[in-house]
Amino acid sequence: MKAKKTLVLGASLKPIRYSYMAINRLVQKEQPVVAIGLREGTVAGVAIQTGKPDIEDLDTxxxxxxxxxxxEYYEYLLGLKPRRVIFNPGTENPEFYKILDTAGIAVESACTLVLLSTNSY
Structure with missing residues (x-):
């Protein structure tokens, strides 16, 4: 699988959260990961940051x-110029889909964990 630097936005330190599981699975698949959450900490060796750090060469x-x-992240994410944004279940947002599409950023309504487990990431 080609390396695709991924930002997990909404990262959690709680093992029961899907964002926590996604960080672990991305690391297992040797994907470079950046994580932003409400609280700083570490998951699978990935530092969870707060705020809106500069991220270069972001794919997803x-x-x-x-x-x-x-x-509150619309402008920030547009400025990062990712290739795509994955909307996991429960994050659907037609307004943001339109904004991203207009900016030429691909929109995918999918589950990151499923994409990774089926080698469709």
Whole structure:
């Protein structure tokens, strides 16, 4: 699998959260991972950052924030110029789909964990 630097937005330190599982699975698949969450910490050797750090050569953003919480990240994510944004179940946001599409960023409604487990990532 080709390396695709991925931002996990909505990263959690709680093992029961899907974002936590996604970070672990991405690391297992040897994908470079950047994580942003509400609290700093480490998951699978990946530092969870707070704020909006500069990220270069970003391929994918995988969202674990509901539509209402995504709004504050619209401009930030557009500025990072990822190739695609994955909207995991529960993060669907037609308004943001349109904004991303207009900017030429691919939108995918899918589960990152399923994509990784089926080698479709």
């Amino acid at each position: 953003v995988t969202l674990y924030l509901n539509a209402q919480r995504q709004e």
